[in-house]
Amino acid sequence: MIRVGVNGYGTIGKRVADAVRAQPDMEVCGVAKRSPNYVAVGATEAGYPVYAADDDRAHEFAAAGIDLAGSVDKLVAESDVVVDATPSGVGAENRPLYEHHDTPALFQGGEDATVAEVSFNARVNYDEAEDADYVRVVSCNTTGLSRFLAPLYENYGIEKARVTLVRRGGDPDQTGRGPINDAVPDPISIPSHHGPDVQTIFPKLDIDTIGLKVPTTMMHLHTVNVTLENEPDDVTEIRDRLRSEDRILTIPDYAGIDGAGTLKDFALDAGRPRGDIWENCVWEESITLRGRDLYCMQAIHQESDVVPENVDAIRALSGHLTGPESRSLTNETLGIGFSRLDGRESRTLDRQTAD
Ligand SMILES: NC(=O)C1=CN([C@@H]2O[C@H](COP(=O)(O)OP(=O)(O)OC[C@H]3O[C@@H](n4cnc5c(N)ncnc54)[C@H](OP(=O)(O)O)[C@@H]3O)[C@@H](O)[C@H]2O)C=CC1
Numbered sequence: 001m002i003r004v005g006v007n008g009y010g011t012i013g014k015r016v017a018d019a020v021r022a023q024p025d026m027e028v029c030g031v032a033k034r035s036p037n038y039v040a041v042g043a044t045e046a047g048y049p050v051y052a053a054d055d056d057r058a059h060e061f062a063a064a065g066i067d068l069a070g071s072v073d074k075l076v077a078e079s080d081v082v083v084d085a086t087p088s089g090v091g092a093e094n095r096p097l098y099e100h101h102d103t104p105a106l107f108q109g110g111e112d113a114t115v116a117e118v119s120f121n122a123r124v125n126y127d128e129a130e131d132a133d134y135v136r137v138v139s140c141n142t143t144g145l146s147r148f149l150a151p152l153y154e155n156y157g158i159e160k161a162r163v164t165l166v167r168r169g170g171d172p173d174q175t176g177r178g179p180i181n182d183a184v185p186d187p188i189s190i191p192s193h194h195g196p197d198v199q200t201i202f203p204k205l206d207i208d209t210i211g212l213k214v215p216t217t218m219m220h221l222h223t224v225n226v227t228l229e230n231e232p233d234d235v236t237e238i239r240d241r242l243r244s245e246d247r248i249l250t251i252p253d254y255a256g257i258d259g260a261g262t263l264k265d266f267a268l269d270a271g272r273p274r275g276d277i278w279e280n281c282v283w284e285e286s287i288t289l290r291g292r293d294l295y296c297m298q299a300i301h302q303e304s305d306v307v308p309e310n311v312d313a314i315r316a317l318s319g320h321l322t323g324p325e326s327r328s329l330t331n332e333t334l335g336i337g338f339s340r341l342d343g344r345e346s347r348t349l350d351r352q353t354a355d
């Protein structure tokens with residue numbers, strides 16, 4: 001059993017902890033939290049030993065009636081691997097703690113790429129993490145782009161990728177974020193950090209990215225334009241390649257899923273925990289070919305798409321399963337890949353091919 005400690009139990013940390021607990025070869029040895037709020041209460045109710053991320057605030061946990069198992073130092077010492085899911089920049093400050101205990105660690109996409117030896121995506125470069133002690137799981141948007149680009153890169157070659165990222169303003173629990181009535185270039189300069197970040201996964205890829213923020217908490221939405229090196233036979237060939245990817249959910253036109261709202265409703269109806277959508281969500285109708293130019297739109301659930309990647313990165317660091325074995329086990333245990341939309345045809349796309 002791989003003993004996993006989770007340092008930072010927020011949006012990402014709590015999801016990673018639950019996903020780790022679902023694995024037959026892993027156990028959660030504890031989670032570190034800074035504030036004794038409702039999320040900390042949830043951790044105790046879920047049965048996770050709670051450790052203090054900040055010793056100076058330990059007395060606040062006692063006052064709130066939350067028993068602590070110790071300080072984060074003890075959690076790191078007892079873990080085989082630590083998943084650091086603290087806010088951007090804090091992970092880098094924590095790295096000396098992991099080094100001190102000789103404990104391998106994962107960092108998240110809010111950290112600079114220099115925080116770790118390898119930036120990770122399970123579909124593309126699992127093997128590179130096998131010899132590493134410190135791995136960074138790239139951000140939600142970068143994960144979504146890497147999954148989408150991988151089959152295109154492998155099968156056709158990519159001359160150039162151009163992506164506009166319509167970014168959610170904040171997560172549902174981030175009550176202070178916005179905008180609340182605007183569409184804001186973010187960043188206003190081009191490229192956004194996502195292009196260079198994708199290049200930490202595909203070092204030779206030519207990609208430009210543009211970002212803006214809008215007033216929603218649900219999902220990010222990408223418009224993607226890829227100039228392929230070799231022309232596919234037709235658009236259904238692309239659709240079928242995307243369909244065969246384990247962490248891409250393709251949405252047929254009949255489904256009536258017209259945006260992030262219906263996607264979230266679909267996930268809740270399907271009984272997904274917290275309404276999470278671990279897969280990229282690609283609208284089949286949007287897949288369009290003009291010669292070697294491919295156009296497409298996809299939605300990315302920012303709170304959850306990196307969760308299976310964290311699970312696979314833990315295995316990569318521990319080195320006891322291959323990438324395909326790990327991905328398949330993670331998918332099976334979390335329920336990734338099953339969709340009640342499977343096997344249904346998209347009328348519009350088939351018409352487009354017939355034309
Ligand atoms: N949210 C998202 O959409 C995504 C986030 N990421 C990345 O994941 C990482 C975590 O983000 P997210 O889960 O959203 O963050 P949250 O703010 O939701 O959670 C952060 C957690 O870290 C704890 N924490 C805060 N400050 C410290 C500190 N100084 N030392 C130790 N622990 C601390 C918080 O504790 P407390 O609440 O008790 O203060 C909380 O438990 C970031 O790198 C982010 O960029 C990646 C993909 C998507």
Ligand SMILES: O=C(OP(=O)(O)O)[C@H](O)COP(=O)(O)O
Nearest residue numbers: 109110139140141142167194302
């Ligand atoms: O990793 C994320 O997005 P990103 O890929 O735009 O950096 C998360 O959605 C966090 O984004 P935030 O930096 O807007 O909180």
